Amino acid sequence: MSFKTILTVMGASQSDRDLRTATEMCSEVGAHLSIFIVAMAPTPTGRYETLAPAWLEHRDRCIEDLATLVAQVATQLASTGLSFDVESIFSELAGVAYDIGERALYADLVLIGPATYEDDDLKRQIVLGGLFQSRRPLLLCAPGRAATLKPKTVLLAWDSRPQAAAAVRDALEIMKGASAVHVTMIDPVSTPRASGEEPGADVAVYLARHGIEVTLDVLPSTGRPVAAVLQKHALEIGADLIVMGAYGHSRLREFVFGGATRTMLDETKVPVLMAH
Incomplete structure (x- = not known):
C-alpha cells in the first residue's frame, strides 16, 4: 500500500513532538497530512445536578482552547508546503474510539507519535478506533527513536x-x-x-x-x-x-x-x- 493520506491523532497538550514527527514522515513520502486533535472529557463524579454547570463550563473552555490550537497548528503547517487539514473534537471517553475510527476511514495510515505513545488512555482509543474499528494500518512511534516509512x-x-x-x-x-x-x-x-x-x-x-x-x-x-x-x-x-x-x-x-x-x-x- 502507498500512503497518500496519513492521519495523526494527538492530544491537546501533545502537539509539538507529534506534529514534527508527522510532518517529517509526510514530507518523506509526499503524503497529505490529516491532523485530528482530541480532548477527552473528564468523567463526572458526584451528583449530576451539582456538577452539570461546572462540567459545561469546562467543556466550553476546552472547545475554545481547541479552536485556538487548531488555528496555531494550521499556521505551523502552512509554512511546510505540505497538503494538510486540521480538525478537533471534544469527546467523552466512551465515544473517542468511534470518533477516531470514523476519521480513520479516509486515511491510508494512522500515526501515533512519540508524545501520544506515552498517553495510555488516548493511545488505547486510537488503537481501538483506527486499527480495530476501521482496519487501518497503525504506525507506533516510540519515544527516542526516529520513525521512517523508508526503512533500510x-x-x-x-x-x-x-x-x-x-x-x-x-x-x-x-x-x-x-x-x-x-x-x-x-x-x-x-x-x-x-x-x-x-x-x-x-x-x-x-x-x-x-x-x-x-x-x-x-x-x-x-x-x-x-x-x-x-x-x-x-x-x-x-x-x-x-x-x-x-x-x-x-x-x-x-x-x-x-x-x-x-x-x-x-x-x-x-x-x-x-x-x-
Whole structure:
C-alpha cells in the first residue's frame, strides 16, 4: 500500500513532538497530512445536578482552547508546503474510539507519535478506533527513536495468521524499498494447516513475486514472551521497523489485546507497523 493520506491523532497538550514527527514522515513520502486533535472529557463524579454547570463550563473552555490550537497548528503547517487539514473534537471517553475510527476511514495510515505513545488512555482509543474499528494500518512511534516509512532494515513478524498477512499487504511498498527484510518466526510449527512443511517458505515466495528478497529467521522463545524475543532480535539486526499483525477480541464490555500486541503497544523501543 502507498500512503497518500496519513492521519495523526494527538492530544491537546501533545502537539509539538507529534506534529514534527508527522510532518517529517509526510514530507518523506509526499503524503497529505490529516491532523485530528482530541480532548477527552473528564468523567463526572458526584451528583449530576451539582456538577452539570461546572462540567459545561469546562467543556466550553476546552472547545475554545481547541479552536485556538487548531488555528496555531494550521499556521505551523502552512509554512511546510505540505497538503494538510486540521480538525478537533471534544469527546467523552466512551465515544473517542468511534470518533477516531470514523476519521480513520479516509486515511491510508494512522500515526501515533512519540508524545501520544506515552498517553495510555488516548493511545488505547486510537488503537481501538483506527486499527480495530476501521482496519487501518497503525504506525507506533516510540519515544527516542526516529520513525521512517523508508526503512533500510525491516523485521516482519510472521505466524501464518490472517492478521500477519494483512500486515504484509499493508507494508509491501515499504518492504520493496528496504535493503533487508527479515521474516522472523518464533517457535513455528511445521504442519500443513499452519506454517507448511518449511515454515516461512510460503510468505518468502509471495514476497519474492513482489521483488522482495528476504532472510528467514527462525528463533526459539526459550520460555520468553514473543514480544521480548522480537524486540531483542530487532535490536540485534538493526531493524528500523517491525511489521506485525495485531490481535485482540471483545470480552463483554472490555476489549482485550493479545499478549504480544499489548507488550508492543506499551514497551516497544523500535517503531512498529501493525495491521488487523
